[in-house]
Amino acid sequence: MLFEPRIIGFCCFxxxxxxxxxxxSMRLAYAPxxxxxxxxxxxxxxxxxxxxxxxxxxxxxxVAGCLEGECHYRSGNIRAxxxxxxxxxxxxxxxLDGERLAMYNLSAAMGSRFAELANEFSRRIRLLGPSPVxxxxxxx
Amino acid sequence: MNSGGxxxxxxxxxxxxxxxxxxxxxxxxGESVRAKARLLKGFVHAANVTDCQxxxxxxASLAAALHVQAEGVEAVWQMTCRDRNRIAMQSDLLGAASxxxxxxxxxxxxxxxxxxxxxxxxxxxxxxxxMVEMVRRMRDDGRFHCGDEIKGPLPRFLIGAVENAxxxxxxxxLLRLRKKVAAGAQFIQTQGVFDLARFEVFMRxxxxxxxxxNCRLLAxxxxxxxxxxxxxxxxxxxxxxIPDEVVRRMEQSRDQEEEGIRIAVETVDALRRxxxxxxxxxxxxxxxxxxxxxxxxxxxxxxxxx
Amino acid sequence: xxxAEAKPLxxxxxxxxxxxxxxxxxxxxxxAVCLTGGAAQATSLASRLKIAKRINGSDLDVETxxxxxxCEPELLPAIADRCARADVLISLACGVGVQQLAExxxxxxxxxxxxxxxxxxxxxxxxxxxxxxxxxxxxxxxTGGVCPVTRCAKGLLNGPxxxxxxxxxxxxPEVPCAWILIYERLQxxxxxxxxxxxxxxxxxxxxxxxxxxxxxxxxMSRE
Numbered sequence: 273m274l275f276e277p278r279i280i281g282f283c284c285f286x287x288x289x290x291x292x293x294x295x296x297s298m299r300l301a302y303a304p305x306x307x308x309x310x311x312x313x314x315x316x317x318x319x320x321x322x323x324x325x326x327x328x329x330x331x332x333x334x335v336a337g338c339l340e341g342e343c344h345y346r347s348g349n350i351r352a353x354x355x356x357x358x359x360x361x362x363x364x365x366x367x368l369d370g371e372r373l374a375m376y377n378l379s380a381a382m383g384s385r386f387a388e389l390a391n392e393f394s395r396r397i398r399l400l401g402p403s404p405v406x407x408x409x410x411x412x
Numbered sequence: 413m414n415s416g417g418x419x420x421x422x423x424x425x426x427x428x429x430x431x432x433x434x435x436x437x438x439x440x441x442g443e444s445v446r447a448k449a450r451l452l453k454g455f456v457h458a459a460n461v462t463d464c465q466x467x468x469x470x471x472a473s474l475a476a477a478l479h480v481q482a483e484g485v486e487a488v489w490q491m492t493c494r495d496r497n498r499i500a501m502q503s504d505l506l507g508a509a510s511x512x513x514x515x516x517x518x519x520x521x522x523x524x525x526x527x528x529x530x531x532x533x534x535x536x537x538x539x540x541x542x543m544v545e546m547v548r549r550m551r552d553d554g555r556f557h558c559g560d561e562i563k564g565p566l567p568r569f570l571i572g573a574v575e576n577a578x579x580x581x582x583x584x585x586l587l588r589l590r591k592k593v594a595a596g597a598q599f600i601q602t603q604g605v606f607d608l609a610r611f612e613v614f615m616r617x618x619x620x621x622x623x624x625x626n627c628r629l630l631a632x633x634x635x636x637x638x639x640x641x642x643x644x645x646x647x648x649x650x651x652x653x654i655p656d657e658v659v660r661r662m663e664q665s666r667d668q669e670e671e672g673i674r675i676a677v678e679t680v681d682a683l684r685r686x687x688x689x690x691x692x693x694x695x696x697x698x699x700x701x702x703x704x705x706x707x708x709x710x711x712x713x714x715x716x717x718x
Numbered sequence: 719x720x721x722a723e724a725k726p727l728x729x730x731x732x733x734x735x736x737x738x739x740x741x742x743x744x745x746x747x748x749x750a751v752c753l754t755g756g757a758a759q760a761t762s763l764a765s766r767l768k769i770a771k772r773i774n775g776s777d778l779d780v781e782t783x784x785x786x787x788x789c790e791p792e793l794l795p796a797i798a799d800r801c802a803r804a805d806v807l808i809s810l811a812c813g814v815g816v817q818q819l820a821e822x823x824x825x826x827x828x829x830x831x832x833x834x835x836x837x838x839x840x841x842x843x844x845x846x847x848x849x850x851x852x853x854x855x856x857x858x859x860x861t862g863g864v865c866p867v868t869r870c871a872k873g874l875l876n877g878p879x880x881x882x883x884x885x886x887x888x889x890x891p892e893v894p895c896a897w898i899l900i901y902e903r904l905q906x907x908x909x910x911x912x913x914x915x916x917x918x919x920x921x922x923x924x925x926x927x928x929x930x931x932x933x934x935x936x937x938m939s940r941e
Binding site: 318319320323324326327362365366367368404405 | 758759761762765766772
């Protein structure tokens with residue numbers, strides 16, 4: 273049975289969001305399961321927001337911000353990276369595979385890179401299977 | 413057998429056990445400890461040596477225990493949680509075992525507030541239940557508290573603990589006693605008993621709960637030297653509660669010391685009849701001469717060359 | 719401020735096996751400042767508990783209540799309704815707040831979600847460090863403003879032990895030796911005589927050793 277994962281991508285308006293837009297304009301095909309949520313900066317994506325996505329049944333979540341050193345708010349993406357690392361450990365504690373959460377860094381010009389990453393992440397999640405939160409028990 | 417000592421044998425053979433208490437001096441005199449031990453010789457299975465009781469600095473209980481044993485009296489070496497952390501405790505336990513100490517009594521210890529160094533920092537790294545368990549594991553499992561193996565001879569102690577049998581609420585005392593026994597206490601010495609009715613309730617409930625199946629209990633008896641001493645204990649010694657009628661009886665007697673001995677003999681006599689009592693522990697600190705009289709007058713047969 | 723760290727989720731989950739309805743109570747005081755006990759952490763903890771329970775095949779209803787300060791008894795009745803609905807209360811306050819919550823709702827099982835670790839302050843972004851041992855008998859005027867009771871692992875009062883190497887504590891090479899800091903500060907101030915004076919043994923009655931501490935300010939009682 274083919275499993276179509278639900279993936280939420282929190283994408284910074286200054287870079288990854290535009291990259292996703294560019295991928296669309298370039299008519300690059302990428303995983304349809306990825307739903308993009310635009311954010312002003314990945315530094316603003318709080319724990320609770322990422323956790324809420326998992327609580328609501330997301331199979332995977334990624335946070336995509338600017339290249340390191342190019343954050344429009346200086347260090348928002350660095351904080352986001354640390355937060356994602358911390359939350360990956362927290363996912364393990366909850367019984368979810370930490371691999372279900374990822375952080376990417378892109379510039380606004382990297383449309384094809386975005387499509388690549390979205391596909392790669394989607395493949396990873398497909399291998400992990402549906403979130404056990406959604407299934408209501410078993411697996412990870 | 414663990415220690416192979418006299419107290420352990422007496423308890424194993426269900427002989428009515430007698431222990432007494434020796435308070436080491438507030439100076440460096442070993443002779444004063446030895447003199448007290450000589451007074452007790454032949455009347456007790458073992459003599460407790462207190463560990464800075466009431467938090468007053470005294471000659472070390474381990475050193476005093478050696479003086480006592482040098483006089484041919486087996487020592488019950490007391491150790492409190494107040495002044496030593498787990499490192500010092502285990503070190504002292506090994507040392508004591510190497511010097512031939514057979515019995516260790518594990519106590520929490522009076523708070524330093526009651527002693528002559530109230531400004532001291534207290535330790536209480538372990539509590540008495542944890543100490544009992546540590547001593548048992550060192551002996552039975554050959555392990556230090558941290559889990560490391562003790563390579564070589566193990567400290568083989570008979571392990572004792574204390575309980576305040578007549579304190580309230582009884583149910584709480586029983587819960588704590590159960591923990592001490594579960595941790596490994598093989599004998600219990602109680603705080604001085606003055607209220608026999610309450611003590612009997614305690615013993616009955618302990619028996620009903622099956623707490624004393626693997627543990628022998630020695631009931632504490634404190635001979636009162638004077639009515640003043642009784643009042644002092646009521647005011648200053650934590651855990652001791654002497655009923656008003658006993659204090660009054662002391663006050664009204666013409667010879668208070670004699671009356672004190674009489675009360676102690678009556679108490680020993682009554683305690684012997686309480687089911688589950690394996691012996692008595694006579695706490696005549698600074699009045700050790702009273703012990704031979706109480707033992708003889710209570711009709712406990714002389715202990716020969718014990 | 720008081721600093722507290724989150725307990726492992728596993729420890730909390732072990733307490734919640736029988737629970738159906740939990741209320742997480744946050745604190746906007748010290749534990750919010752050190753980012754372990756505020757409203758954001760309460761929301762996040764609620765999610766984490768719900769996810770973990772759902773993966774285990776059981777459902778836990780988790781509510782959150784945000785308190786300005788949990789150590790303030792007057793603020794606690796405000797959440798009475800929500801406390802009444804819950805079968806267990808999870809506190810994100812320090813040990814003081816946990817006890818106030820337990821006292822306000824004595825029939826409830828109150829679970830501390832944090833380990834209260836020390837009285838300290840900001841020591842760089844996302845870092846807090848112990849500064850006060852609450853000994854009740856301050857010596858900071860004699861030690862160049864550096865507390866030897868907490869910042870020396872042995873709590874020494876008369877200078878460093880023989881252990882420090884390169885100005886670092888023998889217990890943790892990341893930590894500067896408190897007594898070397900004290901020496902340097904007193905030297906810079908030209909007050910080395912404070913270092914050379916022999917400090918007598920401390921009176922620990924004012925510390926935890928002396929029993930429960932209590933402070934009453936005269937003129938504040940209505941009786």
